[in-house]
Amino acid sequence: MTASKDSENFDVIIVGAGPAGSAAALVTARAGLKVLLIERGEYPGAKNVSGAVFYGSAILEKLIPNWWEDAPVERHVTRRDLVLLSPTTSISLDFRSSSAGYVEPPYNGFTILRPKFDRWFAEQAEAAGAFLLCSTVVDDVIREDGQVVGVKVRRDEGEIRGDVVIACDGVNSWLARKAGMQRDLHTHELSLGVKEVIGLDEAAIRERFQLSGDEGMALEYVGAVTGNVHGGAFLYTNKNSLSLGVLGQLSSLVEQKTRPYDLLEGFKSHPAIAPLVRGGTLREYSAHLIPEAGWYMFPQLFSDGMLVAGDAAGFCLATGLYIEGINYAMQSGLAAGQTAVEACKRREYSRYTLSLYMDVLRERHVLTDFRAYRHAPKFVNGERLQNVYPEMAARASESLFRVDGSRKQKLLPLYWRTLRQVGAKPHHVVQDLFQVARAYLW
């Protein structure tokens, strides 16, 4: 493509064809705008990695009715487990539902494989009239009198001009940084995820996870699986494969000098996991960074001529109870798209007009959710929640359920003793109870 300065001007240029970028492209193209969606991979999704469960089915349903009939989805999630691990023991909170919200359209969430899903979603934006340009890296923005008026791509004659630029270029967002909208990120704000897709027979998946038909399951783990590294693990069921992986806070991997793929092997060999993955074959290994600090790592979300959405804006809600990113990416992409449509209608692209983005983000519950749970990420990645309590709960259960002729202890002394064994101080427990309450209850 040759797009020299005077030849072509787009209404909206969107950088990155993930869930945020394609959502923004879809809504702006449908409004009749001239939209360019730029992707650095050879196809949308080629560079993208998630767990992945997509919990935004109802969001997408409003844009594309019965989208799951056409899209490459794996299974709809009807079971969720939260599992606490010690090296030898696991205890879990097992949720399963056959209520309409989970087993009937539009369903609550689907397991997906990003290279397939993202490709499909970008095709929907293309069908709506957006122009998709793959295999193209955007290196910087073009600025005139402080206003962003386009992007510089790593190609000959590499300047493309547009009235609104939306950065959806992922967690590392060089674009937001080049535009001066994001600071350097710290290693405690990022987690590194390493993941494997393991092929497993469909019948074995249904049997092992007690699923029927296209039902799926999402399991999330905390505790001993990451050793002293702050993090967790996940296991999701696809049609005929499992997606499983381990997340480790970057600063903590450094401190503990732990290699991420060693944690992954440890996870697969844990007695609670090994029977679930037995007999499977490795299909793909991958890795990606996750922005986990939420509210406290948001960039400047709008500036003159530019908006930031998706992981680039840090819209990943990692609270322990929820690890959600794709739905917020989509919501923020739609919010940015709506804002761009309004700006183009008014022909005003200043920060004053684009500040509308904040209102739409609130309406779409992005900023409200992140504000509500703003204390959670720090707590979840805290020392005791990571390394003490899950193991304590698992150990206490070991004693609780063991019958060996010795005297039965009631719960309080049992937990108290276990607490002392794992080295927790009483005043820490009181502090943490307050932190839990503040992070999750009100």
Added chain:
Amino acid sequence: MVMTTHEEKMRTARFRVDDTPHIVVDGEKCRSCAVKSCITVCPAGLFVGLDDGTVLFNYENCFECGACFYVCAEEGALSWSYPKGGFGVTFRES
């Protein structure tokens, strides 16, 4: 096989290698780095510490995750960018 070596893992990803490296490590600068965290965190295991204190890096099987960029403790030892469009890693199932 469920338990896999790092080499077996790396064979599953597909890479289209550009002639020009997108990440350049100045191994000499790494001599004075006491931690060399890049070696630890790189999920593809592409950093190798040598006996003389320098660090060797091969960009060819890079996942482009950015972890090395954030943990690098030595000013100017590592320059980071994405590979040219269409090059680098291509995931098919993740």
